[in-house]
Amino acid sequence: MEFTQDKFARHMQGINGSAIREIFKLLARPGMISFAGGNPSNTALEPDVVSRLAQEALAKHGTALLQYGGTDGFGPLKESAAEFLRGDGVNCEAVDILPVQGGSQAFDLLLKALIDPGDVVLCESPTFLGAIQAMREYNARLVDMPMDGEGVIVEAAEELIRKHHPKMMYVIPTFQNPTGITLSLERRRALAALAAKYGVVIAEDDPYRDLRYSGEPLPPIQSFDEEGWVVYMSSFSKYIAPGLRLGAAAVKNPMLLRKMVIGKQSADVHSPLLNQAVVDAYLRQGLMPGHLKRICGDYRRQLDAMLAGFRYFPDGTTHTVPQGGLFVWAELPEGMDGLAAFHAAVEAGVAFVPGTHFYPDGGHENTLRLNFSMCDIPTIEAGMEKLGRVLTEMKK
Amino acid sequence: MEFTQDKFARHMQGINGSAIREIFKLLARPGMISFAGGNPSNTALEPDVVSRLAQEALAKHGTALLQYGGTDGFGPLKESAAEFLRGDGVNCEAVDILPVQGGSQAFDLLLKALIDPGDVVLCESPTFLGAIQAMREYNARLVDMPMDGEGVIVEAAEELIRKHHPKMMYVIPTFQNPTGITLSLERRRALAALAAKYGVVIAEDDPYRDLRYSGEPLPPIQSFDEEGWVVYMSSFSKYIAPGLRLGAAAVKNPMLLRKMVIGKQSADVHSPLLNQAVVDAYLRQGLMPGHLKRICGDYRRQLDAMLAGFRYFPDGTTHTVPQGGLFVWAELPEGMDGLAAFHAAVEAGVAFVPGTHFYPDGGHENTLRLNFSMCDIPTIEAGMEKLGRVLTEMKK
Numbered sequence: 001m002e003f004t005q006d007k008f009a010r011h012m013q014g015i016n017g018s019a020i021r022e023i024f025k026l027l028a029r030p031g032m033i034s035f036a037g038g039n040p041s042n043t044a045l046e047p048d049v050v051s052r053l054a055q056e057a058l059a060k061h062g063t064a065l066l067q068y069g070g071t072d073g074f075g076p077l078k079e080s081a082a083e084f085l086r087g088d089g090v091n092c093e094a095v096d097i098l099p100v101q102g103g104s105q106a107f108d109l110l111l112k113a114l115i116d117p118g119d120v121v122l123c124e125s126p127t128f129l130g131a132i133q134a135m136r137e138y139n140a141r142l143v144d145m146p147m148d149g150e151g152v153i154v155e156a157a158e159e160l161i162r163k164h165h166p167k168m169m170y171v172i173p174t175f176q177n178p179t180g181i182t183l184s185l186e187r188r189r190a191l192a193a194l195a196a197k198y199g200v201v202i203a204e205d206d207p208y209r210d211l212r213y214s215g216e217p218l219p220p221i222q223s224f225d226e227e228g229w230v231v232y233m234s235s236f237s238k239y240i241a242p243g244l245r246l247g248a249a250a251v252k253n254p255m256l257l258r259k260m261v262i263g264k265q266s267a268d269v270h271s272p273l274l275n276q277a278v279v280d281a282y283l284r285q286g287l288m289p290g291h292l293k294r295i296c297g298d299y300r301r302q303l304d305a306m307l308a309g310f311r312y313f314p315d316g317t318t319h320t321v322p323q324g325g326l327f328v329w330a331e332l333p334e335g336m337d338g339l340a341a342f343h344a345a346v347e348a349g350v351a352f353v354p355g356t357h358f359y360p361d362g363g364h365e366n367t368l369r370l371n372f373s374m375c376d377i378p379t380i381e382a383g384m385e386k387l388g389r390v391l392t393e394m395k396k
Numbered sequence: 397m398e399f400t401q402d403k404f405a406r407h408m409q410g411i412n413g414s415a416i417r418e419i420f421k422l423l424a425r426p427g428m429i430s431f432a433g434g435n436p437s438n439t440a441l442e443p444d445v446v447s448r449l450a451q452e453a454l455a456k457h458g459t460a461l462l463q464y465g466g467t468d469g470f471g472p473l474k475e476s477a478a479e480f481l482r483g484d485g486v487n488c489e490a491v492d493i494l495p496v497q498g499g500s501q502a503f504d505l506l507l508k509a510l511i512d513p514g515d516v517v518l519c520e521s522p523t524f525l526g527a528i529q530a531m532r533e534y535n536a537r538l539v540d541m542p543m544d545g546e547g548v549i550v551e552a553a554e555e556l557i558r559k560h561h562p563k564m565m566y567v568i569p570t571f572q573n574p575t576g577i578t579l580s581l582e583r584r585r586a587l588a589a590l591a592a593k594y595g596v597v598i599a600e601d602d603p604y605r606d607l608r609y610s611g612e613p614l615p616p617i618q619s620f621d622e623e624g625w626v627v628y629m630s631s632f633s634k635y636i637a638p639g640l641r642l643g644a645a646a647v648k649n650p651m652l653l654r655k656m657v658i659g660k661q662s663a664d665v666h667s668p669l670l671n672q673a674v675v676d677a678y679l680r681q682g683l684m685p686g687h688l689k690r691i692c693g694d695y696r697r698q699l700d701a702m703l704a705g706f707r708y709f710p711d712g713t714t715h716t717v718p719q720g721g722l723f724v725w726a727e728l729p730e731g732m733d734g735l736a737a738f739h740a741a742v743e744a745g746v747a748f749v750p751g752t753h754f755y756p757d758g759g760h761e762n763t764l765r766l767n768f769s770m771c772d773i774p775t776i777e778a779g780m781e782k783l784g785r786v787l788t789e790m791k792k
Binding site: 001002003005007008009010011012015016017037039040042045046047048050051054055058059061062063064065066067068069101102104105108112113114115116117119130133134137167196197198199201227228229237241242243244245246253255256258259261262263265266267268269270271272273274275 | 398399401407411435438443444446451459462464497508509510512513526563593623633637638640642649651657658659661665666667
């Protein structure tokens, strides 16, 4: 018998993989300047440090790191990650921490615990592509929340909650992917209050918060939550190394944490102990503050170079001025087509991600997401000039 | 608002976690002899080797191991794992290989790709507990296939296929968990033929096959499959180390592989590159054959000690005589209660897993699963004597 498409589960039928991952294939062309990714800079990665920590961890814990571990996580990391997150203002103890395979898995487990087909999730618009795909795989119904320069507009969100009775709200509050926008303090407090008032779980996806280059840190939404409605999802991908695949969720609601642990039992039993022990050692040896200081200094200069490069862009272009993170968001003059621009730009040797991909319902063709962490400053300058020229040419 | 149970997705409502994981908590008692787990022996684990390989891999690949990687896996491992699996008789090339977080994740991704709520999965009875939980989390309907000492009875399986039109058949063909039974050669061929005839995907879960202590290796079911209906799931957990969380699926059907990759994008983006590189180096440096020879020699003696220990058990007890793997399955005389025996045995300082947990619909209270890999020979002898005494006492 022949294997046909209708063998697949309904929730997977229409999903053909991340548009961004297809774009990445183009980036392999020699000489391509890429503003398309979301990776840390190679200069931010420390293979020698990871190698040393792995050796030390295996010498210290021995076979215990190679046996099966608990699904709820490696004890020492639960402690050190809780301490790290408390430093970021998260209200948590070791017992609330679930080590996961990067922030993606925390969100996946939360969807698995909560979402029945057709359940509504409110999300920012635009929002993280990977999250859109994850929500679709659970047949969630995505409803956009309107945003402005301070993030989600709370009154509009409340109206949508009354109308759609969502199970969950998905928010990236700090240096949002893709816009770079940061949710204001008052709105953080207000969203936490909405969650408790209406019984909506907030998935607070906050992997960039310690990549701050200016302005003052704001407390997480989770810090205003007194009843366990906000799940805080952090990741060590942007701070230490994405290749280690390690993140940590803080889940104050023990019933919800338990269901996420059960979901993880079936998904992968537990996160690899060596990786958990390496991150634990990184935190315990106090390496994080100095490392963040160094990489933030570099990223800040790269961001500044990118912002300066908008002088090459067509008149009428607007863009965000993020205080941190990895992305700048640009809107081209109305009527310009970011998808056509993408193809012309790739021809010219510079790549970005068309903004339309970040909208659950598409549209917004005149938007682009630009990453500045993966290129050095001369490359950013050359790339922005090149991209500006392509766009200016298209506008004529 | 208070968080109530009805917030959870329907498929997670009734699932309260692995019974085995609850049992494991009892094993922490000092002096407890445990036949309950399914771990490799600590003496089979090689922290020094893993430490050296991690160092070498990070020195060789540098930051490439710390960046994001492809969801479809680390190229060198796809090659070396394909070669390793070909040595086991699996029909595969590097392009067919998906590195995963242990065999559990391969099965989870396969369920995600194929199962709509209510879809039928045929499974062995008894079968692996973790698989039962995973299938339930997708709201699959589990239908038992009758087994005898040569594994699944093919005629019965065909009848069930005609009756239930299953999407999938889940089979552990070699040294099955929990029974230790190996599916015969003819039945392997016949099941592959059934899959193609009726269009049923076979999930062939084969993590124990290289732990063979006697008899001749049999080709995988997958080797008889010409149309890509059989997904072969291997794992390095039992061969190298479960704590690394690394397995490999061989998926000859490119459409199905693609859907599994898409599912993995959302689940965890990719498997950690360091772990993939360590296993790759382990295979390339030719460490596997000698290692397997050493651990199989040890496990064989442990198995023999356990089998000899049945002399302490009540008359009328029957048990399997596996040619490999980690488990022996016993049936106590009809009417004896394995759950009551479990509590009495734990009181006496020896633990096992009551067999009823391995049946999707329960029952079979007179069965037990016994693991022999985690105890040395004197401990196995002492534990079997102790357990035999408890059971004989109960039978009176």
